Amino acid sequence: KNEVEQSPQNLTAQEGEFITINCSYSVGISALHWLQQHPGGGIVSLFMLSSGKKKHGRLIATINIQEKHSSLHITASHPRDSAVYICAVTEAGSWGKLQFGAGTQVVVTP
Amino acid sequence: DGGITQSPKYLFRKEGQNVTLSCEQNLNHDAMYWYRQDPGQGLRLIYYSQIVNDFQKGDIAEGYSVSREKKESFPLTVTSAQKNPTAFYLCASWTPGLAGVNEQFFGPGTRLTVL
Numbered sequence A: 001k002n003e004v005e006q007s008p009q010n011l012t013a014q015e016g017e018f019i020t021i022n023c024s025y026s027v028g029i030s031a032l033h034w035l036q037q038h039p040g041g042g043i044v045s046l047f048m049l050s051s052g053k054k055k056h057g058r059l060i061a062t063i064n065i066q067e068k069h070s071s072l073h074i075t076a077s078h079p080r081d082s083a084v085y086i087c088a089v090t091e092a093g094s095w096g097k098l099q100f101g102a103g104t105q106v107v108v109t110p
Numbered sequence B: 001d002g003g004i005t006q007s008p009k010y011l012f013r014k015e016g017q018n019v020t021l022s023c024e025q026n027l028n029h030d031a032m033y034w035y036r037q038d039p040g041q042g043l044r045l046i047y048y049s050q051i052v053n054d055f056q057k058g059d060i061a062e063g064y065s066v067s068r069e070k071k072e073s074f075p076l077t078v079t080s081a082q083k084n085p086t087a088f089y090l091c092a093s094w095t096p097g098l099a100g101v102n103e104q105f106f107g108p109g110t111r112l113t114v115l
Helices: none
Strands: A004-007 A009-015 A021-023 A029-037 A043-049 A052-056 A058-063 A069-074 A083-091 A098-100 A105-107 B006-009 B008-015 B017-023 B031-037 B044-051 B053-057 B064-066 B076-078 B087-095 B103-106 B110-114
Touching: A004 A083, A009 A021, A021 A029, A021 A083, A021 A105, A029 B103, A043 A052, A043 A058, A043 A069, A043 B103, A069 A083, A098 B031, B006 B087, B008 B017, B017 B031, B017 B087, B017 B110, B044 B064, B064 B103
Parallel strands: A009 A105, B008 B110
Antiparallel strands: A004 A021, A021 A069, A029 A043, A029 A083, A052 A058, A058 A069, A083 A098, A083 A105, B006 B017, B017 B076, B031 B044, B031 B087, B044 B053, B064 B076, B087 B103, B087 B110
16 A cells, blocks of 8 residues: 555646645655656656645645645646646655655646 | 756666666765656655665665765666666655754656667
């Protein structure tokens, strides 16, 4: 069983729509990360969270430590947001060892 | 700017050849990690190193080897013993920070295709 579960696996939205991706984890963590991976491209780090909420442009990430749950929101989605979004957690006391979710494939159509 | 460099972005090799993927960081981070991504699966840990001249196997180390002769470098060799080497490879680094705020960085990754 994967320690990090993401939902949905796939998501299609129309341009302008509000998108939410969810991440649940079962291990103790020191941080949670949201990463973006474009088709054929590399990994870009979007957020690192240990509590609360962070915002960068149209992206918002929240985390609830008690419920072991995080969400990534994309407001006013755009076709350039089409990518795989990956949730990863740094296990507490692991010296940086990461557990990854399987990713959410997001497609935003014009 | 500090960060992790992985080169090249795309790598092609013939079956049976060993290939070495580079990972360099100028962040002065203590720990470095190698992960592998297969379609539809989360990235999985291959090897990690918490200190120079020391490294540990991860969950899928068979067919891979690493070295950590310098703090800034953690190259991964994919040997001919790795049965299915075509994958995306990600390098990451970590260090304990001040007041419990640790630092974790990710490389851009290398996509290896074995023909």
